[in-house]
Amino acid sequence: MFIWILMLCVIFAICTGAALYLMARVRRLGWLKNKKKTWARLISAAVVLLPAVALSFLWSPLNMVVCVLHLALFLLLADGISALVRRLRRRDFRRDWAGLAALLLCAAWLTSGWVNANHVWRTQYTIETDKPVGSLRVALLSDSHMGTTFHADGFAGRLADVQAQEPDVAVFVGDFTDESTTREDMAAAAKALGALKTPCGVYFVFGNHDKNNYEGEGRAYTGEELAAELTKNGVVVLEDEIVPIRGGFCLIGRQDASEETENRGGRASMAELTRNPDENKFSIVLDHQPRDYANQAASGVDLVLSGHTHGGQMIPLVQLIRWFHLGDDNVYGLQRRGNTDFIVSSGISDWELLFKTGCRSEYVIIDIQGKN
Numbered sequence: 001m002f003i004w005i006l007m008l009c010v011i012f013a014i015c016t017g018a019a020l021y022l023m024a025r026v027r028r029l030g031w032l033k034n035k036k037k038t039w040a041r042l043i044s045a046a047v048v049l050l051p052a053v054a055l056s057f058l059w060s061p062l063n064m065v066v067c068v069l070h071l072a073l074f075l076l077l078a079d080g081i082s083a084l085v086r087r088l089r090r091r092d093f094r095r096d097w098a099g100l101a102a103l104l105l106c107a108a109w110l111t112s113g114w115v116n117a118n119h120v121w122r123t124q125y126t127i128e129t130d131k132p133v134g135s136l137r138v139a140l141l142s143d144s145h146m147g148t149t150f151h152a153d154g155f156a157g158r159l160a161d162v163q164a165q166e167p168d169v170a171v172f173v174g175d176f177t178d179e180s181t182t183r184e185d186m187a188a189a190a191k192a193l194g195a196l197k198t199p200c201g202v203y204f205v206f207g208n209h210d211k212n213n214y215e216g217e218g219r220a221y222t223g224e225e226l227a228a229e230l231t232k233n234g235v236v237v238l239e240d241e242i243v244p245i246r247g248g249f250c251l252i253g254r255q256d257a258s259e260e261t262e263n264r265g266g267r268a269s270m271a272e273l274t275r276n277p278d279e280n281k282f283s284i285v286l287d288h289q290p291r292d293y294a295n296q297a298a299s300g301v302d303l304v305l306s307g308h309t310h311g312g313q314m315i316p317l318v319q320l321i322r323w324f325h326l327g328d329d330n331v332y333g334l335q336r337r338g339n340t341d342f343i344v345s346s347g348i349s350d351w352e353l354l355f356k357t358g359c360r361s362e363y364v365i366i367d368i369q370g371k372n
């Protein structure tokens with residue numbers, strides 16, 4: 001908690017500094033240099049703050065902060081390079097080329113982040129095991145936060161790409177909905193997920209947003225109603241349950257870690273879920289938040305699939321989460337600890353942020369190859 005509070009304080013200080021720097025930068029423009037100091041300050045404040053307010057209403061305050069910070073950073077870099085070039089050529093530029101370059105580069109960078117968030121790529125892994133379980137192709141989906149990047153019809157289009165990979169089983173590891181997802185969107189998306197055709201079925205575990213943990217009475221349906229809608233459409237909802245699937249494979253679907261905090265219901269430990277293991281079976285754990293790696297590795301399960309982190313979403317958040325271990329054991333990708341493989345997906349959508357500059361949206365195909 002202390003690290004998060006410290007980070008918020010640092011972010012606030014950086015945002016304030018960025019706004020002041022942008023205002024000072026605007027005052028350097030030629031048409032403001034001859035204005036009285038008071039007028040120059042007022043105009044520069046308006047030039048910075050009015051677009052910021054507009055972006056807050058158009059998108060959200062968080063996305064406005066992202067845009068302001070990126071513009072300030074690109075301007076700082078451009079001004080630094082411009083100062084170096086001026087010193088080498090020993091004269092000033094007649095126009096503010098540095099400012100123009102910063103604007104264009106910032107726009108290009110954030111546009112690429114928007115594309116990374118809104119286009120969905122396929123990521124593929126191969127897991128090999130000595131267990132005599134044959135093979136299994138798993139489609140891993142997570143974090144659609146329905147209604148943020150796309151609605152149910154867009155979700156169905158992305159599922160068509162997943163279907164084309166011919167998975168043996170599909171798993172959705174949480175945050176199917178968001179606090180703002182309407183009942184109609186939820187129901188239509190549940191129908192689309194249930195329409196996936198796989199030999200071993202479609203399975204679901206809850207994420208920390210699926211049960212409306214953060215909005216009180218603001219949503220028109222409960223987590224139980226979401227589960228009922230999924231079940232009605234043939235999706236198997238797992239809540240601390242173990243189910244065998246084809247051959248020597250089994251799924252262990254966990255309640256989300258938020259059950260131990262926001263919902264105060266608790267969840268079964270890995271020791272409880274793996275009390276009588278079958279050493280010949282290949283066990284796949286579905287756990288939304290990747291934050292129980294030590295217990296999962298100690299339990300001897302073979303593979304753990306998670307989402308939640310959105311791959312860190314943006315540079316430098318990806319690096320900060322990895323360096324300081326902010327809440328999660330891994331932010332993205334494949335890791336191995338002991339005899340257990342762990343995969344964290346960046347998710348099929350974004351969340352509150354409209355940009356992904358540190359990763360890209362994805363669905364994951366995992367080919368498990370065992371002995372025949």
